[in-house]
Amino acid sequence: MFEAARRAYAEAEIDPRTQIDSFVCASEDLQEGTSIFDEYVPDQLGAVQRPVHTVASDGLFALATGVMLIRSGIADTVAVEAHSKASEMRTPGRLDAFATDPVLDRPLGTSALALAGLEMQRYLHVSGHTVADCAEVARRNREHALANPRASYAEAVDPAPLFDPLTREQAARSADGCVVVVLAADREGVAVEGVGWSQDAPSIQSRNWDRAVATERAGAMAYAQAGVAAGDVDLAEVDDTFAYKQLQHLDALGLAELSTDRVDPSGGALGEGYLHEGNGLARVLACVERLRRGEAEIALAQSWRGLPSTSAAVAILRGAA
Amino acid sequence: MSGRRVAVIGAGMTRFVRRAQETGKELSFLAASKALESAGITLADVDAVCLTSAPDAFDGVHRKGDYLSDGAGAWGKPFIRTYVGGGSGVFTPIQGWYTVASGIADVVLVVAEEKMSSCQPHPQGAFLTIFDNMIERPLGPNLLWIFALEMNRYMQAYGLDKRDIASVAVKNKRNAADHPSALLGEAEITVEDVLASETLAWPVQRLDVSPISDGAAAIVMASEDVASRLTDRPVWVQGVGWNLDTTYWTNRDLAYPQYVENAARMAYDMAGVTEPRKQIHVAEPYDPFDYKELHHLEGLLLFDRGTAPEAAAAGVTARDGDLPVCPSGGLLGVGNPIAAAGLMKVAELFWQLRGEAGARQVPGTPERGLAQAWGDLMQVGTVVVMGTEGGPSPTASAATPPVAPRATALREEAFRTAEGAVTIDELDLAYEWDAGEAIGAFLEALRDGRIVATVCTACGRTLVPPRVFCERCFRPTDSWTQVPDAGRVETFSICHVRWDMVPLDPPEIPAVIRLDGTSEGGFLHKLGGVEPDAVSIGMEVEAVWRPVGERTGSILDIAYFRPRRGDAR
Numbered sequence: 001m002f003e004a005a006r007r008a009y010a011e012a013e014i015d016p017r018t019q020i021d022s023f024v025c026a027s028e029d030l031q032e033g034t035s036i037f038d039e040y041v042p043d044q045l046g047a048v049q050r051p052v053h054t055v056a057s058d059g060l061f062a063l064a065t066g067v068m069l070i071r072s073g074i075a076d077t078v079a080v081e082a083h084s085k086a087s088e089m090r091t092p093g094r095l096d097a098f099a100t101d102p103v104l105d106r107p108l109g110t111s112a113l114a115l116a117g118l119e120m121q122r123y124l125h126v127s128g129h130t131v132a133d134c135a136e137v138a139r140r141n142r143e144h145a146l147a148n149p150r151a152s153y154a155e156a157v158d159p160a161p162l163f164d165p166l167t168r169e170q171a172a173r174s175a176d177g178c179v180v181v182v183l184a185a186d187r188e189g190v191a192v193e194g195v196g197w198s199q200d201a202p203s204i205q206s207r208n209w210d211r212a213v214a215t216e217r218a219g220a221m222a223y224a225q226a227g228v229a230a231g232d233v234d235l236a237e238v239d240d241t242f243a244y245k246q247l248q249h250l251d252a253l254g255l256a257e258l259s260t261d262r263v264d265p266s267g268g269a270l271g272e273g274y275l276h277e278g279n280g281l282a283r284v285l286a287c288v289e290r291l292r293r294g295e296a297e298i299a300l301a302q303s304w305r306g307l308p309s310t311s312a313a314v315a316i317l318r319g320a321a
Numbered sequence: 322m323s324g325r326r327v328a329v330i331g332a333g334m335t336r337f338v339r340r341a342q343e344t345g346k347e348l349s350f351l352a353a354s355k356a357l358e359s360a361g362i363t364l365a366d367v368d369a370v371c372l373t374s375a376p377d378a379f380d381g382v383h384r385k386g387d388y389l390s391d392g393a394g395a396w397g398k399p400f401i402r403t404y405v406g407g408g409s410g411v412f413t414p415i416q417g418w419y420t421v422a423s424g425i426a427d428v429v430l431v432v433a434e435e436k437m438s439s440c441q442p443h444p445q446g447a448f449l450t451i452f453d454n455m456i457e458r459p460l461g462p463n464l465l466w467i468f469a470l471e472m473n474r475y476m477q478a479y480g481l482d483k484r485d486i487a488s489v490a491v492k493n494k495r496n497a498a499d500h501p502s503a504l505l506g507e508a509e510i511t512v513e514d515v516l517a518s519e520t521l522a523w524p525v526q527r528l529d530v531s532p533i534s535d536g537a538a539a540i541v542m543a544s545e546d547v548a549s550r551l552t553d554r555p556v557w558v559q560g561v562g563w564n565l566d567t568t569y570w571t572n573r574d575l576a577y578p579q580y581v582e583n584a585a586r587m588a589y590d591m592a593g594v595t596e597p598r599k600q601i602h603v604a605e606p607y608d609p610f611d612y613k614e615l616h617h618l619e620g621l622l623l624f625d626r627g628t629a630p631e632a633a634a635a636g637v638t639a640r641d642g643d644l645p646v647c648p649s650g651g652l653l654g655v656g657n658p659i660a661a662a663g664l665m666k667v668a669e670l671f672w673q674l675r676g677e678a679g680a681r682q683v684p685g686t687p688e689r690g691l692a693q694a695w696g697d698l699m700q701v702g703t704v705v706v707m708g709t710e711g712g713p714s715p716t717a718s719a720a721t722p723p724v725a726p727r728a729t730a731l732r733e734e735a736f737r738t739a740e741g742a743v744t745i746d747e748l749d750l751a752y753e754w755d756a757g758e759a760i761g762a763f764l765e766a767l768r769d770g771r772i773v774a775t776v777c778t779a780c781g782r783t784l785v786p787p788r789v790f791c792e793r794c795f796r797p798t799d800s801w802t803q804v805p806d807a808g809r810v811e812t813f814s815i816c817h818v819r820w821d822m823v824p825l826d827p828p829e830i831p832a833v834i835r836l837d838g839t840s841e842g843g844f845l846h847k848l849g850g851v852e853p854d855a856v857s858i859g860m861e862v863e864a865v866w867r868p869v870g871e872r873t874g875s876i877l878d879i880a881y882f883r884p885r886r887g888d889a890r
Contacts, residue, residue: 002790017795030383033752035376035450036406039697042565043792049583052565052701053412056377056386056402065401065416071423072324074561074591090751098383098750102439103344197399202387217397309387311400 001083002044004178009046012182014077016046020182021075023052026062026082026277030095033088045081045180058082059179060280060303060313064195066183076185083178084275092174100308105204112307115204116171117163120244122209124165129247131165137243138170141264145271150177152273170243175273179281181288190291193228193298193316196221200310207310212245214312215252215302226316228298230254233316235296237283239304240268249302253314265290279303280313291319324422328548328555329414329707331360331541332668337504337656338730340438341535345380346392348728349434352537352661353394356430360541361551367541368426370395371416372402373409373433375659375696378447379440393432393539399425405563406451407609407696408703409433410538410663414692415561415705417542427544434537435658443821444533451698453568454752455760456786456876457845466831466845468530469522469814471575471699472612474833476524477812477858478576479627483524485634487515489611490528490653492633496640497650499680502665504534504656515611522816523853531609534656536728538664540671556674559689560592560706567792570698571833572784572842575812581620581695581702588691588704589622597622601706602687603673604644605666607695608651617693618646620702645683648673663694667705674709759787762801767878770866774839776800782840806864807885808836811843815853828853834862834882849881861885 009016023045027037034040038054041047055062059082066078089095096112124130145151152175158168183192198217201207223229236255240246246264250256255263266272266286275282280303287299297319305311333355335341335348343351349372357363372393377385386402393400403409403416410433417431437444448464475481490510497506510528518528548555564583566573573579585597594600606621608614615629623644624632632638638646649655649669652662670690672678689708695701756764759775763786766773774783775798777791785804790797813832819825830853835843848856849865862882872878 015795017793028384029377030750033450033750033754034454035378035447036404036697038405038565039451039700040453040568043568043788044790046792046795047565048567048792049564049580051563051584051587052405053563054404056384056404061401065403065419068419068423068425071425072419073422074324074419085755088752088754090753091749095383095750098381099387101388102381197401198397199387199390199395199400201396202390213397221399305384305387309384311387 001081001178004180005045005079005081008079008180008182014182016079020077020079021051022069022078023047023050024062024065024078024080025052025054026057026059027054028056028277030098031089031276041081045079057311058277058280058303058305058313060284060301060315061197063181063281063284063315064197064313067192067195070183070185078183080181080183080281081178082278082281084174084278085176086174086276087176096307101203114163115307116242117166119209120166120242123244123248126210127247127251129244133247134170134243137240137246138270140260141240141268141270144265145267148267148272151267151271154267154271166242172241172269172274175275177273177275177278179278179285181281181284189320190288191318193318194222194224194226195313195315196225197313199312202310204308212248212252212304212312214310215249215304215314218312218314219253222314222316228316232298233258233300234262235287235290235299236263237266237268237286237299238264238302239279240264240270241274241304241306243270245304249304253300253302255300276306284315287317291317294319325424326545327418327421327542327558328545329540329558329671330543330548330552330555331356332539332671333359334502334538334661334665334668335536335728336502336730337534337536337658338728339504339532339534340731341436342729342731345389345434345436348436348535348537349389349392349432351728352539353430353432356539356541362428362541364394367394367398367428367430369399369420369429371413371420371429371431372400373404373413373660374402375406375409375435376447378450379435379437379444381439389434393434394430405696405701405703407607407659408563408663408694408701409660409696410665411667411692411694411703411705412563413664414540414542414558414667415563415703418558418561421542421544427547429542430539431542431664432537432539433660433664435661436535437533437658438535445820449820454754455756455764459876460845460847462831462845463820465522465525465818466814466816467570467699468610469525469816470812470831470833472524472610473814473858474575474812475612475616481627481630484512484516485630486612486615487512487529488634489608489614490515492639493608493647493651493653496648496681497654500650500655503650503654505532505654506650521818522814525610529611531652531657534658536656536658536661538661538668540664540668554675556671556707557710558705559708560588560594562587562591562704564702565697566700568698569786569842570700571844575699577626578616578620578695578702580700581617581693582622584702584704585621588706592706594706600689601691603648603670603683603690604646605649605651605669605690605692606646607663607693608647608653609657611653613695614647614651617695621691621693640681641684648678648681648683666692666694670707674707759789763787764874767876768872768874772804772806772836774802774804776802783838785836785839786844804836804838808834808843808862810856810858810860810862811835812858813848813856830856832882846879847881848883850883
């Protein structure tokens with residue numbers, strides 16, 4: 001966290017002790033193994049005795065929160081942090097199971113990951129996509145990742161079945177890392193034009209299994225704020241925790257026709273490694289880098305919180321003119 | 322401030338009970354429904370939902386926010402759970418405020434829920450994992466320790482009388498006798514009752530402490546144009562503030578909550594409050610322990626340091642006193658379902674400022690009030706200032722009574738085993754934490770019988786526990802040094818119970834110890850080789866090391882600290 005924050009502040013030419021008005025962090029207690037993880041963030045962000053709060057969510061929700069703080073007028077400059085130290089979690093499968101309903105679902109002993117197999121099966125059935133299409137997403141994202149120095153899994157290939165029809169190579173693998181983004185009210189640079197977020201039913205029993213409806217709603221909210229249409233987007237970094245999710249998310253955002261070299265050019269979580277609650281900010285970072293290089297004008301970053309969650313968030317970013 | 326004005330237009334809550342038959346989702350639904358009813362709107366009018374709830378470990382549910390979301394009315398709506406430990410209940414209205422002030426939503430539903438009773442054998446278990454996993458958890462600290470350590474330091478710093486502090490518990494439990502949601506309202510309780518209650522971790526006694534509880538609270542917040550359309554009695558959010566201090570709680574003076582003052586100043590500045598003692602007419606500071614209400618009143622600049630206890634004992638903070646404090650009955654009386662208890666305070670302000678608090682109504686016409694919560698490791702302050710700006714409208718309709726609370730309390734004996742409950746024994750999550758650069762070196766030195774520190778040349782501090790960066794200067798620290806394995810007691814407690822309330826005999830003596838040669842504060846350890854009665858703040862102590870062959874590179878390589886005998890190394 002200290003390393004990512006120092007780099008972000010140096011790049012923004014900003015002193016966190018005096019020039020940042022508010023700090024927003026994203027984390028979940030049981031992922032960290034610490035109750036009230038908010039306790040363990042201020043020092044390494046330069047945020048001691050400053051306004052700091054945690055959103056128990058993905059980093060893209062923290063970014064949306066930062067945008068709200070600035071629009072409300074209470075802050076001009078906000079630092080947003082999200083991270084993963086997933087390597088410390090020795091029982092990730094059990095952790096996922098702990099996110100299911102304790103009375104109805106957990107006694108079945110079904111892995112939360114199995115929900116991905118169920119959802120993929122249903123998605124292929126309603127969308128007409130094939131297992132081969134999904135395998136192609138995984139192959140392509142890993143190929144994209146070859147050019148990304150942050151990527152950990154550019155070359156990982158393991159066709160072993162996971163939860164049929166899902167295979168191991170179509171599921172992103174955990175990585176450790178941290179992303180810090182500095183938002184400012186009146187600065188030149190990449191602009192956050194719109195943010196949106198939503199969720200479907202938390203209950204496995206009553207959610208929509210056909211479409212990523214939370215991403216549809218989050219996208220509609222962000223597009224409306226930004227005043228742009230899906231057709232204006234020329235770069236997308238969307239959640240690809242599982243290969244089929246990339247296709248499903250592009251459908252939900254109206255981006256199914258976007259050229260494949262404009263989708264997750266960073267390699268996504270399949271190629272970079274999955275940062276858990278840090279995944280959304282990793283997608284934002286990948287967009288910002290390309291917008292700054294002038295390789296795109298309007299970028300969309302999307303995240304989904306992973307199984308068994310239905311929560312999703314979207315940000316629309318515009319490059320400096 | 323360029324954002325839009327925001328009002329609270331409705332509030333509701335459940336009863337607070339020791340163990341509710343309802344699930345967390347159902348409690349959220351009950352409170353949210355009552356708040357919507359109170360505002361005269363339906364869920365269809367709500368643009369976004371803000372939720373909070375304290376540790377997921379209570380419920381044994383990972384991503385508790387997502388799990389609770391449909392009960393809180395968030396299906397298909399923008400929804401975020403914010404979380405600042407015990408400060409969360411007064412933070413969610415701040416979240417509601419910025420969600421509306423930013424223009425993202427016109428109407429938000431703000432919900433705070435807590436179901437502590439799911440965590441067995443005792444909800445304190447959820448707090449075992451709030452401590453530093455390298456240098457504190459191996460000592461087996463529980464939540465009572467840190468309150469007892471802070472309370473002792475506070476009493477010592479100002480020479481306080483425990484009778485005066487106990488008067489807060491009496492006031493709040495008596496006030497709560499008039500609250501229909503209250504778990505521990507007691508109209509007849511006396512200071513003698515508090516002083517005679519069981520000692521848990523000296524100086525903390527059982528009646529100094531708020532009860533663990535289940536419950537939920539909710540409010541509705543709206544933009545100015547919507548609020549003025551829906552009600553002639555909006556209660557405006559005039560100021561918000563929040564502030565988080567360093568993780569190293571043992572490195573600061575526990576006698577004064579500077580972070581609460583920082584949060585209060587932020588809220589006062591926004592609200593245009595320049596003389597809080599004149600301009601705040603009713604206050605709901607956070608009171609999980611009786612001394613905390615006083616500590617917070619001082620941090621909120623409503624009393625001079627060290628003077629709140631005597632004022633409380635003199636009746637200044639009574640419901641009919643000069644500054645009514647916790648007229649609701651607070652956490653000590655209404656109950657402490659953590660996040661819900663904070664939002665209950667904001668709901669109380671809403672009712673007090675609208676003149677709707679019934680038997681709890683403070684005399685006169687309060688125009689401005691303050692709610693505050695506290696949390697994390699003696700670390701975070703959250704403050705909301707609300708007001709009617711001229712008092713209730715003269716055309717206001719007759720006061721409506723506070724919403725009828727629900728929540729089905731299970732019988733006391735059902736606290737540990739309830740018929741129909743589903744038991745899942747294994748919260749068997751396993752972690753393997755990396756010690757990191759600084760603490761890794763610290764633990765390695767302990768194996769050799771040495772205590773090492775880092776030095777920041779910019780601020781001149783010598784830091785134990787060491788870190789690779791200075792949190793104040795926000796730069797890497799410059800060098801390592803060795804410090805003596807002796808120092809003095811900053812504060813201590815004599816703890817008679819384990820985290821699950823099983824008696825401890827002999828008691829444990831946790832202490833914050835400041836080592837010679839370090840800059841400030843100290844670190845957490847235990848005292849041994851001394852009678853509990855003989856311990857005092859300022860006592861000189863030295864480390865007792867485990868035999869070389871038994872050391873493992875752990876904080877436990879120091880067995881304990883004892884009164885100093887020989888020359889320190």
